[in-house]
Amino acid sequence: MERAASALLTDLYQLTMLQSYHRSGMDAQAVFEFFVRSQGPRSFLVAAGLAQALDYLGTLAVDPVEVEQLRALGRFDPGFLAALAGLRFTGDVDAVPEGTIVFAGEPLLRVRAPLPQAQLVESRLVNLLHYQTMVASKAARCVLAARGKRLVDFGMRRSHGAEAALLAARATWLAGFDGTATLQAGLRFGIPVFGTMAHSFVQAHASEQQAFEAYAGACPEHVTFLIDTYDTEAAARLVAQISPGLERAGAHVEAVRIDSGDLGESARRVRAILDEGGCRHIGIFASGNLEEAQVDALERAGAPIQGYGVGTRMNTSADAPYLDCAYKLVDYAGRPTLKLSSGKATWPGAKQVFRRHGPRGEMLSDLVALEGEQDSGLPLLQPVMRAGRRIDAHGGLPAARALLRTQLDALPAPLRRLDEVAAYPVIVSEALDALARQVRASLNPAPRQPAHG
Amino acid sequence: MERAASALLTDLYQLTMLQSYHRSGMDAQAVFEFFVRSQGPRSFLVAAGLAQALDYLGTLAVDPVEVEQLRALGRFDPGFLAALAGLRFTGDVDAVPEGTIVFAGEPLLRVRAPLPQAQLVESRLVNLLHYQTMVASKAARCVLAARGKRLVDFGMRRSHGAEAALLAARATWLAGFDGTATLQAGLRFGIPVFGTMAHSFVQAHASEQQAFEAYAGACPEHVTFLIDTYDTEAAARLVAQISPGLERAGAHVEAVRIDSGDLGESARRVRAILDEGGCRHIGIFASGNLEEAQVDALERAGAPIQGYGVGTRMNTSADAPYLDCAYKLVDYAGRPTLKLSSGKATWPGAKQVFRRHGPRGEMLSDLVALEGEQDSGLPLLQPVMRAGRRIDAHGGLPAARALLRTQLDALPAPLRRLDEVAAYPVIVSEALDALARQVRASLNPAPRQPAHG
Numbered sequence: 040m041e042r043a044a045s046a047l048l049t050d051l052y053q054l055t056m057l058q059s060y061h062r063s064g065m066d067a068q069a070v071f072e073f074f075v076r077s078q079g080p081r082s083f084l085v086a087a088g089l090a091q092a093l094d095y096l097g098t099l100a101v102d103p104v105e106v107e108q109l110r111a112l113g114r115f116d117p118g119f120l121a122a123l124a125g126l127r128f129t130g131d132v133d134a135v136p137e138g139t140i141v142f143a144g145e146p147l148l149r150v151r152a153p154l155p156q157a158q159l160v161e162s163r164l165v166n167l168l169h170y171q172t173m174v175a176s177k178a179a180r181c182v183l184a185a186r187g188k189r190l191v192d193f194g195m196r197r198s199h200g201a202e203a204a205l206l207a208a209r210a211t212w213l214a215g216f217d218g219t220a221t222l223q224a225g226l227r228f229g230i231p232v233f234g235t236m237a238h239s240f241v242q243a244h245a246s247e248q249q250a251f252e253a254y255a256g257a258c259p260e261h262v263t264f265l266i267d268t269y270d271t272e273a274a275a276r277l278v279a280q281i282s283p284g285l286e287r288a289g290a291h292v293e294a295v296r297i298d299s300g301d302l303g304e305s306a307r308r309v310r311a312i313l314d315e316g317g318c319r320h321i322g323i324f325a326s327g328n329l330e331e332a333q334v335d336a337l338e339r340a341g342a343p344i345q346g347y348g349v350g351t352r353m354n355t356s357a358d359a360p361y362l363d364c365a366y367k368l369v370d371y372a373g374r375p376t377l378k379l380s381s382g383k384a385t386w387p388g389a390k391q392v393f394r395r396h397g398p399r400g401e402m403l404s405d406l407v408a409l410e411g412e413q414d415s416g417l418p419l420l421q422p423v424m425r426a427g428r429r430i431d432a433h434g435g436l437p438a439a440r441a442l443l444r445t446q447l448d449a450l451p452a453p454l455r456r457l458d459e460v461a462a463y464p465v466i467v468s469e470a471l472d473a474l475a476r477q478v479r480a481s482l483n484p485a486p487r488q489p490a491h492g
Numbered sequence: 493m494e495r496a497a498s499a500l501l502t503d504l505y506q507l508t509m510l511q512s513y514h515r516s517g518m519d520a521q522a523v524f525e526f527f528v529r530s531q532g533p534r535s536f537l538v539a540a541g542l543a544q545a546l547d548y549l550g551t552l553a554v555d556p557v558e559v560e561q562l563r564a565l566g567r568f569d570p571g572f573l574a575a576l577a578g579l580r581f582t583g584d585v586d587a588v589p590e591g592t593i594v595f596a597g598e599p600l601l602r603v604r605a606p607l608p609q610a611q612l613v614e615s616r617l618v619n620l621l622h623y624q625t626m627v628a629s630k631a632a633r634c635v636l637a638a639r640g641k642r643l644v645d646f647g648m649r650r651s652h653g654a655e656a657a658l659l660a661a662r663a664t665w666l667a668g669f670d671g672t673a674t675l676q677a678g679l680r681f682g683i684p685v686f687g688t689m690a691h692s693f694v695q696a697h698a699s700e701q702q703a704f705e706a707y708a709g710a711c712p713e714h715v716t717f718l719i720d721t722y723d724t725e726a727a728a729r730l731v732a733q734i735s736p737g738l739e740r741a742g743a744h745v746e747a748v749r750i751d752s753g754d755l756g757e758s759a760r761r762v763r764a765i766l767d768e769g770g771c772r773h774i775g776i777f778a779s780g781n782l783e784e785a786q787v788d789a790l791e792r793a794g795a796p797i798q799g800y801g802v803g804t805r806m807n808t809s810a811d812a813p814y815l816d817c818a819y820k821l822v823d824y825a826g827r828p829t830l831k832l833s834s835g836k837a838t839w840p841g842a843k844q845v846f847r848r849h850g851p852r853g854e855m856l857s858d859l860v861a862l863e864g865e866q867d868s869g870l871p872l873l874q875p876v877m878r879a880g881r882r883i884d885a886h887g888g889l890p891a892a893r894a895l896l897r898t899q900l901d902a903l904p905a906p907l908r909r910l911d912e913v914a915a916y917p918v919i920v921s922e923a924l925d926a927l928a929r930q931v932r933a934s935l936n937p938a939p940r941q942p943a944h945g
Binding site: 044045047048049050051052053054055056058059060061062063065069071108112114154158161162163165166167169170193195196197198199200201202203204205206220221222223225226232233234235236237238239240241242243244253254256257258260261267268269270298299300301351352354355356357360361362364367368371376377378379380381382383482 | 497498500501502503504505506507508509511512513514515516518522524561565567607611614615616618619620622623646648649650651652653654655656657658659673674675676678679685686687688689690691692693694695696697706707709710711713714720721722723751752753754804805807808809810813814815817820821824829830831832833834835836935
């Protein structure tokens with residue numbers, strides 16, 4: 040199988056640490072967990088990116104060219120490089136299925152593997168899980184805002200690079216979008232692809248009428264006319280005037296798109312023009328710097344819009360362009376570990392998350408417990424890889440999309456609000472709390488006393 | 493040459509438009525320009541990403557597998573697909589060299605090519621130019637803030653995907669950073685790579701002392717001890733205590749790193765401990781959610797810090813995670829074009845930007861003029877590709893880095909301030925203004941009259 044990414048797509052320090060582990064013979068089992076420290080402006084998060092994380096782990100290897108590149112750096116000794124050339128991921132992974140609603144402080148993925156393997160993969164695992172979880176979490180808000188109206192990912196051009204564009208299409212579809220404009224993402228992930236014309240197309244023709252007629256002739260099956268290049272209402276009148284003829288000639292004029300101005304007001308005027316012109320079947324599609332807040336406002340105001348193209352602000356998660364997340368060592372060779380760093384302290388030990396539901400299936404609270412604890416709740420972390428081999432029991436992207444739809448229905452109403460942040464009860468088990476106190480007490484030097492008041 | 497990216501890494505609408513152009517025989521020369529509409533919170537921008545844009549154009553092709561994928565979509569006719577299979581980029585490109593300081597409203601890149609070619613490449617060109625220009629623009633602010641102190645890109649893990657991580661390392665180095673932690677970026681772009689240890693390394697050992705000694709033994713050449721895992725000051729005392737012995741054994745203890753808490757206060761206390769322990773030569777390196785504002789504040793306060801690791805907020809450009817930029821048709825078949833869309837109107841015609849300097853080389857103003865106009869200023873757009881073949885006259889990444897350093901020195905003082913946004917005079921030439929009025933007047937239907945007051 041082709042590698043999902045170069046093993047050298049990592050931070051240099053992973054390799055300097057590995058050289059030290061190699062020299063010290065430190066290759067016992069380590070447990071690392073990936074989690075989000077704080078949710079920022081999100082009442083809930085949506086786990087996503089696991090499929091790509093497992094692709095990466097399953098194909099991890101340092102190829103001979105890369106070993107040579109490392110040798111040329113002059114920082115690594117030959118014995119270590121020989122060991123690195125043979126490194127594969129042979130560990131176990133447990134993770135929350137993609138499409139699960141999750142919260143800060145909950146491990147979303149747990150790696151149990153020999154220390155060098157579990158260490159090396161940190162940078163790329165975080166890189167993959169962070170981005171899709173961030174985008175899916177925002178996209179789910181957009182889906183709530185759109186109230187069933189069509190949503191299409193328009194964000195390729197201002198996504199941060201190629202991979203972000205492709206994975207944003209995936210994460211937004213997982214979250215309930217109807218498709219993407221990004222062709223390669225549609226082909227790669229089996230996502231419906233949408234798109235018709237840009238302003239340049241209209242400008243390149245001598246008139247809007249020539250542009251619209253040429254397009255309907257060349258691509259008659261799905262026609263959406265972009266009508267805001269010059270004068271939106273004039274173009275709407277043109278569409279009403281020429282559509283009957285185009286339809287008789289075999290074109291399916293589905294919609295007009297408005298990409299600028301006051302979208303709600305513009306949509307109302309265009310709707311009236313189309314209706315008066317006998318074009319009630321032609322929908323209105325809106326785009327242009329949209330995210331959940333604008334979609335929510337347009338829907339609350341009853342704007343006559345059938346669908347939204349959501350791009351830049353979605354794919355960059357513009358209001359919260361990163362999640363404060365981390366992948367931390369919680370156990371080495373059977374010894375639970377933590378760090379005490381100011382503002383970044385962690386919980387020790389391999390963990391499980393149990394979700395408690397009410398009688399109608401509604402989410403009540405989550406318990407973060409030690410692995411092996413029993414609870415009546417549903418365990419969220421499930422085995423997804425054993426001894427480096429993937430356990431594919433989850434039905435892929437369509438299953439993740441379906442799972443999230445179910446979970447959004449089970450989400451407490453205050454958490455579904457877009458205009459304020461609500462808290463969900465995430466409880467730490469007594470056993471985990473006791474272990475944390477015990478590990479802290481065992482640390483040498485002892486933690487400082489609290490300052491005098 | 494291997495393709496830099498799939499030609500299907502584009503928006504679907506580029507291909508539906510191309511099918512219409514093909515059917516209409518519209519393959520005359522088109523001129524598109526890439527520009528930023530507004531600078532947001534930046535007083536200046538830094539052009540970056542051109543090398544990757546030219547790699548993309550120079551290797552553009554739709555391979556047979558992709559043609560088959562398109563055929564399977566059922567949207568495209570065989571004649572068009574046959575034409576697409578033969579498509580290559582044969583056009584001319586003029587662009588502002590990487591590392592040039594630029595402003596909103598100025599074309600940074602101009603493509604002159606047969607319409608289908610110039611249209612198809614829009615999505616990926618914007619994707620490439622947008623991200624690096626955004627990151628380089630923010631990184632230059634960080635360089636101003638750091639006043640010569642070492643700056644290292646730490647942002648891989650929370651960059652938006654793999655390509656963002658790699659290109660952020662490139663764009664920050666272009667802007668004056670000293671290197672990156674991202675190993676693959678260092679290898680690919682010839683950038684110095686930095687990195688030593690993570691908290692997990694300290695945690696995996698039975699004590700900090702064991703961790704530090706093991707590291708210094710395994711990687712003695714560049715040693716930076718991470719000291720905030722448990723108790724920063726205790727770890728600083730440990731470093732002062734063990735460093736003389738480690739150095740006698742051959743290790744070069746260069747620095748300690750602090751990654752949490754009040755970095756300024758912590759650095760002062762650690763500095764005192766190291767100095768008292770006879771370790772004046774050991775520097776302090778700071779990291780943890782830094783961007784230009786924090787670096788500037790630490791430097792203003794005289795914090796005893798020799799270098800900064802700057803990551804997430806830099807690589808996601810967290811305060812402005814996208815630039816409002818576009819790639820717009822300005823001329824087709826010799827006819828200047830524009831759009832009038834509310835808030836997104838464009839200027840017609842192929843353009844040049846002239847920069848006027850004062851007697852000491854300081855930047856005075858920029859003139860956006862029509863291509864072919866004469867001016868005493870320095871023309872910023874230069875030929876970089878002719879008939880699809882790259883003109884490599886610019887010395888690559890090191891030259892771009894050197895160019896920006898010169899330009900930062902020429903930047904008017906108010907624009908160098910980090911705490912407020914200052915404006916720079918960007919003037920539109922009389923000829924360009926006249927052309928825009930003429931094109932607007934020629935548009936049919938005529939623009940509406942201004943509303944009555």
